[in-house]
Amino acid sequence: MGYKEQLDLKKLPKHVAIIMDGNGRWAKKKGNPRIFGHNNGVAAVRDTVEAAAELGIEFLTLYAFSTENWNRPRTEIDALMSLLVSTINKETKTLLENNVRLRAIGDLNTLPKLVASQLKGAIDKTRKKTGLHLILALSYSSRWEILNAARNLAEDVKLGKLDCEDINDSVFETYLTTSGIPDPELLIRTSGEFRVSNYLLWQIAYTELYFTPVLWPDFRREDFYQALADFQKRERRFGKTSEQLVTNMNVNS
Ligand code: IPE
Ligand code: IPE
Numbered sequence: 001m002g003y004k005e006q007l008d009l010k011k012l013p014k015h016v017a018i019i020m021d022g023n024g025r026w027a028k029k030k031g032n033p034r035i036f037g038h039n040n041g042v043a044a045v046r047d048t049v050e051a052a053a054e055l056g057i058e059f060l061t062l063y064a065f066s067t068e069n070w071n072r073p074r075t076e077i078d079a080l081m082s083l084l085v086s087t088i089n090k091e092t093k094t095l096l097e098n099n100v101r102l103r104a105i106g107d108l109n110t111l112p113k114l115v116a117s118q119l120k121g122a123i124d125k126t127r128k129k130t131g132l133h134l135i136l137a138l139s140y141s142s143r144w145e146i147l148n149a150a151r152n153l154a155e156d157v158k159l160g161k162l163d164c165e166d167i168n169d170s171v172f173e174t175y176l177t178t179s180g181i182p183d184p185e186l187l188i189r190t191s192g193e194f195r196v197s198n199y200l201l202w203q204i205a206y207t208e209l210y211f212t213p214v215l216w217p218d219f220r221r222e223d224f225y226q227a228l229a230d231f232q233k234r235e236r237r238f239g240k241t242s243e244q245l246v247t248n249m250n251v252n253s
């Protein structure tokens with residue numbers, strides 16, 4: 001039986017986040033330059049997005065470029081940016097056909113003009129779509145996001161729009177780039193690295209983590225189903241005991 005058949009379609013996560021890692025190593029193994037790996041990562045994105053859309057998953061957040069990735073060699077950054085432009089260009093039609101709404105989180109002002117305008121174009125074109133929200137994390141890092149939130153929050157307190165005492169989880173959440181998006185229930189990282197690399201740190205407080213040795217360009221829907229099947233076997237306790245969960249999820253028991 002394939003992993004898809006094992007899935008309980010009523011218990012799928014609403015939001016899956018992915019750290020797409022291992023492009024460089026994939027290319028190196030084949031004796032090619034790193035960008036060859038990035039180019040081949042697009043097929044993995046396409047297959048995963050399609051699978052997520054088909055399953056009816058509501059949000060898929062892909063880590064495409066981190067704040068720290070700006071420290072890579074200029075040639076690699078340039079190649080990644082032009083890959084972004086051409087991919088958005090080519091794939092917008094498919095997104096529309098699959099009822100996918102494109103969104104982006106991150107310090108988008110730091111993106112080259114052409115990337116920013118292509119991205120904005122695709123976001124505008126897919127705005128009315130009601131299926132999967134595909135969220136690209138671009139020039140994104142959690143510490144950037146949290147600091148940015150803290151700064152804006154402080155500004156609002158200074159302006160008298162908000163009292164310090166009123167700052168709680170849900171207020172703080174409205175200052176994040178993911179405001180209004182439910183926290184991911186599942187985070188997948190490919191390429192066998194066991195770290196979070198500055199991704200969605202606030203949002204993954206109770207997220208299930210799934211690590212696979214598969215390098216991103218080899219990742220396909222079957223790998224995605226496998227991660228979902230693994231997720232469905234886990235008991236999410238949120239600080240409670242197993243027994244409390246069995247007694248009808250009764251919060252007072
Ligand atoms: C992930 O693959 C893609 C980006 C970070 C943009 P890498 O480029 O990090 O590939 P490895 O980890 O060096 O193999
Ligand atoms: C994380 O991968 C960022 C993206 C996938 C965009 P990296 O390859 O940049 O992370 P580290 O350096 O291994 O932590």
Ligand code: MG
Nearest residue numbers: 021022023024
């Ligand atoms: Mg990497």
